[in-house]
Amino acid sequence: MLKLFGHDDRFLVQQVRSELDVARIPYLVKNEYAGGAVGELPWQETQMELWLLDEQWFGKAKGIVDALTPDSNKGENWQCSHCGEENEGHFSLCWQCQAVKAEPAF
Ligand SMILES: [Zn+2]
Incomplete structure (x- = not known):
C-alpha cells in the first residue's frame, strides 16, 4: 500500500475521496473515526489519511489530489x-x- 494523502481538513479529504470514487481508484481510509481521540494522540496520528491499495494508481490519484489542493504546490x-x-x-x-x-x- 502507498500513502496518497493525509490532511486534518476532513472536508478536503472527503472531496478527494469522492473524486477517487468517480475515477474508480481503490483506496483505504485511515483514522476516519479518530476525531474523538484528539488530545490523547499526537495530532499527526489523527489526520485522516487515504492510502492506495495498488500503487499503479498513484500517478492518476496524485493528479486528483494536486487539482484539489493547489496550496500544496506553493x-x-x-x-x-x-x-x-x-x-x-x-x-x-x-x-x-x-x-x-x-x-x-x-
Ligand atoms: Zn527580484
Missing part, C-alpha cells in the same frame, strides 16, 4: 523575472527587489 521556489533572485514558494514578492511573483505562463 512550496516550490520561483525565480524573480526582474532580478533573477530565487525566492521561496510562499513569498508572493521578490525579497530582493520586491517585484511581484509572475504567474506561471502556461
Whole structure:
C-alpha cells in the first residue's frame, strides 16, 4: 500500500475521496473515526489519511489530489523575472527587489 494523502481538513479529504470514487481508484481510509481521540494522540496520528491499495494508481490519484489542493504546490521556489533572485514558494514578492511573483505562463 502507498500513502496518497493525509490532511486534518476532513472536508478536503472527503472531496478527494469522492473524486477517487468517480475515477474508480481503490483506496483505504485511515483514522476516519479518530476525531474523538484528539488530545490523547499526537495530532499527526489523527489526520485522516487515504492510502492506495495498488500503487499503479498513484500517478492518476496524485493528479486528483494536486487539482484539489493547489496550496500544496506553493512550496516550490520561483525565480524573480526582474532580478533573477530565487525566492521561496510562499513569498508572493521578490525579497530582493520586491517585484511581484509572475504567474506561471502556461
Ligand atoms: Zn527580484
